[in-house]
Amino acid sequence: PMYFFLMDLSVLDLASISVIVPKSMANSLMNTRSISYAGCVAQVFFYFFFMTADFSLLTLMAYDRYVAICQPLHYETVMNSRAYVQMAAGAWISGLLYSVLHTGNTFALTFCGGNMVDQFFCEIPQLLKLACSDSYLSEVGVLAFSVCLVLGCFVFIIVSYVQIFKSVLRIPSEQRRHKAFYTCC
Numbered sequence: 001p002m003y004f005f006l007m008d009l010s011v012l013d014l015a016s017i018s019v020i021v022p023k024s025m026a027n028s029l030m031n032t033r034s035i036s037y038a039g040c041v042a043q044v045f046f047y048f049f050f051m052t053a054d055f056s057l058l059t060l061m062a063y064d065r066y067v068a069i070c071q072p073l074h075y076e077t078v079m080n081s082r083a084y085v086q087m088a089a090g091a092w093i094s095g096l097l098y099s100v101l102h103t104g105n106t107f108a109l110t111f112c113g114g115n116m117v118d119q120f121f122c123e124i125p126q127l128l129k130l131a132c133s134d135s136y137l138s139e140v141g142v143l144a145f146s147v148c149l150v151l152g153c154f155v156f157i158i159v160s161y162v163q164i165f166k167s168v169l170r171i172p173s174e175q176r177r178h179k180a181f182y183t184c185c
Contacts, residue, residue: 002068004084005061008091012057016050019043020121027120037111040122045103053095059153060087062160069180070167098149105142109133 023043027033035043067078106124109131119126128139171177 002061002064005057005064005088008088009054009057009061012050012054016047016054019046019050024120033119035117035120035122037117040117040127041103041107043122044106044124044127045099047099048102049095049099051095052098053091055150055153056091056094057088059156060091062157063087065183066160066164068183069164098146101145102142105138108138 020043023035023039027035064079068075071078102124106127109128110133111127111130112132117126117130124139168177168180171180
């Protein structure tokens with residue numbers, strides 16, 4: 001079952017790098033350094049989509065390992081194929097919602113000048129420099145939400161692995177302890 005999450009994770013990693021690298025290569029071959037407004041919107045949306053889904057999936061993988069090591073008798077009932085599909089769908093949906101929030105908030109701003117960004121990757125701070133309107137409050141709100149989301153996932157991962165290590169260290173047999181460490185790492 002863990003391979004389902006690993007496959008999902010590898011697809012997300014491949015997709016996230018595919019958001020930036022093709023434009024970088026095209027700009028390098030054509031000796032340009034710009035991206036259109038529509039290309040910038042798409043790049044920001046898909047980058048945040050894949051990275052948020054990736055981080056959500058890493059959090060779910062920590063939970064999967066926690067159940068496998070700390071609650072092995074309940075593993076089959078808690079982590080069945082339906083739960084895997086629902087958890088993976090939740091990771092993808094969280095990526096979608098976050099990217100819609102972030103992209104919508106960024107591109108709701110009014111930009112000064114042309115519709116070309118003079119670089120191959122659309123960074124939010126660079127886009128905020130091009131904005132004519134005051135974007136401080138809305139960006140601080142999205143940034144605060146982002147920090148809470150990332151810290152929540154990070155704390156969940158840390159707590160999961162602390163519980164795993166505590167459980168593994170309580171196993172009396174060194175061979176079984178080694179097998180349990182191998183399972184979670």
